Amino acid sequence: MLAYTFRRLLITIPTLLVVIGVVYILLFSAPGGPFDSERVVPEAIQAQLMSKYHLDQPYWKQYLLYIWQLLQGDLGVSYRYADWSVNELVGSALPVSLAIGGLAIALSLVIGVLLGALAALYRNSFVDYFVMALGSLGSVVPSFVLGPLLVLAFAIGLQWLPSGGWDHFSWKFMVLPVSLLTLINVSTLARIMRASMVEVMNSNYIRTARAKGLPMHLIVFRHALRPSLLPVVTIVGPLAVSSITSALVTESIFSIPGLGILVVNGAANRDYTLVLGLVVLITTMVVLVNLCVDLMYAFLDPRSRA
């Protein structure tokens, strides 16, 4: 298992090199550059800016230079946020996104699995209809509608919570965004859990267990729950990464200084180094999360351990 984990971690390096290369090509082929603005910058100044950021070098050299910087842990300076380095920007946005996205994904996992399991066990009952209705609602109503509704109800109507903003991880500012992300994720997870559990409950070995006269709670907890979780685990990896790194709608509705807004502003302003830095971060996260998912598989499904 250790050797496998180590091998998987090593694969991260070529993956990163390729991803950075592809993003480099995409960024440089997009029309418009970081220093294009309403005003045409005089040539002497443009040349100065290009050389300051090494943008006057051949592309391959810039790529190698970037990799060299990256090896030293330096993600470069941002063009859009000129007073800050990419390390500083990511360093201040990542904890915010981790807090919001991480809390939301943990909550949705617990609530989603619970609701999905209940719906499957009480199929075609009121509980099932309720969970499915909730699931459909979360899937069809987009977050840019749900979010403002939450704000209207809890911030402007009842005035219990702030409508947005951020203040040193104060819980008050986290309740609404975490709720919104949780609501959306729960709807996906509950539906998947329900479908998977229904299938497991209909399988032969559960039927055997029932025929043996095992009590229901034992059947569910000992035999049905673990295999039912497999598809949930598959989906929770990418869901977690997207909740943390690209919760842009949630971030803008609640005006949260997270990673999503950096990604969008970076791309729109052709802030090459910021976009690359975020790509490195997101790629690393995806690789690590996928590794965790695979390890969870081994734990949940004895067949995959072989």
Add this chain to the structure above:
Amino acid sequence: MRNMSQTFLAASLSGVLALSSLFTWAATVPAGIQLHAEQTLTRNNGSEPETLDPSLIESVGAANLTRDLFEGLTSIDAQGKIVPGVAEKWRQVDPLTWTFQLRPQAKWQNGDPVTAQDFVYSFRRLVDPKTGSKYARTFGDFFLNGKEVSTGQKPPQDLGVRAIDKTTLEVKTAHPVKFLPELVSNPNLSPLHAVSIEKLGREWTKPGNLMGNGAYALKSWQVNSKIVLEKSPGYWDADQVKITRVTYLPVEDGHVDVKLFESGQNDWVYMLPPGSYDSYLKKYPKDTRNTPLLALRFYSIQTQSPFFKDVRVRQALSMVLDRDILAQKVTADGQLPAYGLIVKGVEGADRVDYEWANWPMAKKVETAKALMAQAGVKPGAKFTFSYNTSEYHKKMAIFAASEWKTKLGLAVELEAMEFKVLIKKRHDGQFEMARDGWNADYNDATTFVALVKCDSDQNHSRHCNKDAEQLIQKGLKESDQAKRKAALNEAIRLIMNDYPIIPLLQYSLPRLVKSYVGGYSTDNQMDRFRTQDLYIVKH
């Protein structure tokens, strides 16, 4: 203040423009107004500033912040009037030379005196191509040798600015610049504390490092969340500064901005979302403010493109566009229709509308149709209109396209793109017609003339009227203000009759400001508010 200096300068160029330092210029609270116990303000700034380095700032948001953190030679008060800043008085020695007398009480946050040398350092740094400022030429071109320095032909030391002594600054201009006292109020021309910058390098704008001389000091800065400034006790006019803490928000989404306002977390909505002005005016009549800005919405026409080569085609398209419907029904946020290059409130040239501006629409359409026929353009002809993706611009573009289709039978292909892509297309001349707009950098007609004059990098139409160019050059060299104005008026008339652009609307800024924010004024047409001019009324 400008009128005062105008009258005076007309009387005598060598006279002394004395603006007594006995007066204080920060928040003046009218008698009978009771102040709130807690003097704090939260104002949304519309976006995250790109930097707080005055030499490098280019956005309105960054300018708002640096206006609080630094104080230039002069300032603009809440009514949009020029008031003394670090300079307590100034005089024009000859048409090309000015001297500014600095107040000895002006201090940096660490107690160092603000000297004339700090301005020399700042002006040179702004124009020096090594700094990489996008405003190097905008302001540099006004100073003696500014153009040569910004293009690298002369060293920064040759810039026409020098410290005569610690408190006297001499500025030499490349041509007569009557509005220099207003020009130097721009935050790009704030003084800079050289020692801090040289010692700290790129880190100098961070909280704890930023050395300013303004009414406020940088307390904290969380990117994309908020910037907090606190009253600077060492500021020379600190007694008159009422607001003790101001929080700037970077919220871009107008709807989110309004929600923060409604939940009491924001006192100042940067700009209302498109199409919502009327409803908020009804909902919050006391808080809704709308200021016509010194800014023009227009469409640029690539005059060298085959479709628009003929001036008659350009004129026809401009004539049939109903600005009244555009202003009242399409954008519906209190903007004024525009029929010329110069908008209401701009100094240095008259606002002149096209002669057909008030014709009945039927007559305009009839004339336009005749012009199209003479130019040989048949109904069904097609051109492309480029705009940057935004609901607002899209609404306007669809309206314009429908006007040209129904009235002239033209087929318009609408092409939406990212802002960066549009900017590049406009600069490269790779378009037929494109959405455009301009916000005055300073209150003088030349900031708008730059949009249509020959060899200007902002002239996206690539149109050049040689006769007009001669008049402009003549006007710029003129120190007699009446003659300068007459030359510019005539030049603008000549250019606009060539129809290089389609003027549409004068921008306005509809926003919500809590009624308890005292000192706010809709006369401030450049939207330049120093927090020190505001106060919180008891509520």
